Amino acid sequence: MHVPIRSWSVLVCAAVMLVIATSAAGQIEDQINGYKGVNGEGYLQPLADAIGADLNGGLWHSAYIPQEGFYVNIETRLLNVYFDDEQRTFTFTLPEGQTAEQGESLSVPSVVGDTEGGVILVDGFPDAGYAPGFDINSFAVAVPQIRIGAVKGTEAVIRYIAFDAGDVELGNMSLLGLGARHSISQYMDPDFPVDIAAGFFWQSFKLGDELIDASAMTFGVHGSKRFPAGFAIIEPYAGLGFDMFSMDVSYVFDEDGPDEETIDLAMESDAAVRFTLGLHLQAAFLDLNAEYNIAAMNGFALGLGFTFGS
Amino acid sequence: MKKALLLISALILVGFFACGTDCIIHTRELTIVVTEFVCSEFTEDHNDENYMDEIVEVTPEFWEDLDDLLADNGMTHGDILDAEVLGIYYKVITGPTNPPWDVAGRFWVNVDGVQELVADYQFETLTGPTDYIELVPVQDGLDLLTDALQQYLAATDPSGYPTVFFTADRETGDIDPSPSPERVFQMTWHGCLQMRIDFTEEFDVYDMFPAE
Numbered sequence: 001m002h003v004p005i006r007s008w009s010v011l012v013c014a015a016v017m018l019v020i021a022t023s024a025a026g027q028i029e030d031q032i033n034g035y036k037g038v039n040g041e042g043y044l045q046p047l048a049d050a051i052g053a054d055l056n057g058g059l060w061h062s063a064y065i066p067q068e069g070f071y072v073n074i075e076t077r078l079l080n081v082y083f084d085d086e087q088r089t090f091t092f093t094l095p096e097g098q099t100a101e102q103g104e105s106l107s108v109p110s111v112v113g114d115t116e117g118g119v120i121l122v123d124g125f126p127d128a129g130y131a132p133g134f135d136i137n138s139f140a141v142a143v144p145q146i147r148i149g150a151v152k153g154t155e156a157v158i159r160y161i162a163f164d165a166g167d168v169e170l171g172n173m174s175l176l177g178l179g180a181r182h183s184i185s186q187y188m189d190p191d192f193p194v195d196i197a198a199g200f201f202w203q204s205f206k207l208g209d210e211l212i213d214a215s216a217m218t219f220g221v222h223g224s225k226r227f228p229a230g231f232a233i234i235e236p237y238a239g240l241g242f243d244m245f246s247m248d249v250s251y252v253f254d255e256d257g258p259d260e261e262t263i264d265l266a267m268e269s270d271a272a273v274r275f276t277l278g279l280h281l282q283a284a285f286l287d288l289n290a291e292y293n294i295a296a297m298n299g300f301a302l303g304l305g306f307t308f309g310s
Numbered sequence: 311m312k313k314a315l316l317l318i319s320a321l322i323l324v325g326f327f328a329c330g331t332d333c334i335i336h337t338r339e340l341t342i343v344v345t346e347f348v349c350s351e352f353t354e355d356h357n358d359e360n361y362m363d364e365i366v367e368v369t370p371e372f373w374e375d376l377d378d379l380l381a382d383n384g385m386t387h388g389d390i391l392d393a394e395v396l397g398i399y400y401k402v403i404t405g406p407t408n409p410p411w412d413v414a415g416r417f418w419v420n421v422d423g424v425q426e427l428v429a430d431y432q433f434e435t436l437t438g439p440t441d442y443i444e445l446v447p448v449q450d451g452l453d454l455l456t457d458a459l460q461q462y463l464a465a466t467d468p469s470g471y472p473t474v475f476f477t478a479d480r481e482t483g484d485i486d487p488s489p490s491p492e493r494v495f496q497m498t499w500h501g502c503l504q505m506r507i508d509f510t511e512e513f514d515v516y517d518m519f520p521a522e
Contacts, residue, residue, distance in 0.1 A: 080518060115341060119343055119396065119506055121396075125442065126345070126399065126444070126504050127345060134338055135520075136520075137519055
């Protein structure tokens with residue numbers, strides 16, 4: 001089936017948005033270059049949490065998987081999460097044996113926090129400077145993905161994009177995701193009122209010359225109900241999943257200075273349950289969906305896809 | 311229905327491109343604070359009590375170091391919001407030989423002929439190389455240094471920079487035990503000022519749903 005030219009425009013737009021999401025990374029690297037160890041992790045943790053929450057969302061929008069038949073669904077997902085007030089700051093850790101002067105606060109901006117940097121006055125030792133944040137309220141990424149099915153009620157889901165970000169600091173960016181979903185309802189009574197499926201998905205995201213190396217995993221159970229509506233199908237859906245995410249960041253501390261060293265941070269988002277509620281609309285080759293996710297970070301996802309095949 | 315869905319799809323795409331980056335890219339002005347040390351090197355080499363009553367004057371490449379710091383961060387004087395001297399420190403680089411030694415002394419700063427005491431340290435115990443150790447500053451001296459810093463930042467070229475030099479003096483009894491040919495006191499150390507420089511820089515950030 002011929003895929004309309006507009007679908008390629010959607011995919012190009014999605015790639016542009018992912019580039020935009022990465023364009024801030026170079027500026028962020030400038031700010032964290034002054035941080036070592038736990039302070040670097042504290043500064044970046046909200047960004048790690050957001051990337052993980054976004055990547056683990058928008059992977060599916062229907063629990064219906066036919067037992068057999070060939071189809072390819074080319075999709076774009078816009079995934080967005082919101083930062084809460086707690087994520088705008090973190091507690092600065094001074095080197096062992098050092099304490100802040102009386103009255104000094106150790107609560108300083110994270111990467112998404114207030115835009116004012118400053119200094120913490122330290123008793124008897126050099127005062128410690130802290131970086132400003134970028135005052136970011138939400139974090140969205142757009143990713144393309146393909147679903148291919150079905151064999152014995154199983155479909156494959158693939159996400160892939162790779163390109164040179166065009167910034168000397170960032171270098172290349174790549175996202176690779178692989179997963180599968182399997183129909184549970186094929187084993188159940190044909191009169192069972194809803195479709196049920198289970199799925200697993202793994203993703204790897206890399207940015208720059210070892211700046212960011214992240215991996216995400218999610219698995220869960222999905223349910224949906226298809227309602228024919230003339231030419232279209234309206235399908236509410238819900239799901240329960242379990243997300244895991246880890247991110248390694250590598251940067252140079254005090255570059256070109258007397259204390260230059262490579263700092264490696266390993267950040268993990270707390271494993272979290274994800275509850276999804278959404279609505280899917282299918283008409284001929286067109287798929288639209290919108291969902292809200294309650295997870296480690298709450299947010300929404302929008303999807304646009306084009307299906308060809310059975 | 312089919313036509314309606316195609317229309318919705320087209321509107322979504324039009325919305326993407328009509329909104330473009332203006333809806334999702336916003337400019338943030340960040341206040342960035344840089345702290346740096348500007349140091350002068352002192353060398354000690356004494357084997358008799360003539361070490362006492364010694365005055366050492368050091369004119370550091372003070373403003374050159376600050377010019378280099380600004381250049382490293384891509385800044386000019388006009389980019390600076392504010393600056394101040396946070397504190398005064400010493401750092402033992404090599405030595406001392408034959409430790410330990412208890413030393414006392416005073417630092418003076420002279421800015422365009424005006425002299426103020428900036429630190430009066432009492433018997434710091436020296437046993438070997440150290441990291442930066444803070445001395446209790448004298449506020450009048452810090453204020454004079456901060457005024458000099460402000461004058462430096464307001465200058466449009468080096469001819470407008472104030473002249474700054476430091477003096478370290480000791481008196482009899484300012485070191486225990488007294489150096490001798492049998493117990494020589496040799497050490498290299500830095501006297502440093504920790505500076506704070508605030509500047510602003512604009513960044514474009516990606517935020518689809520900003521708070522304001």
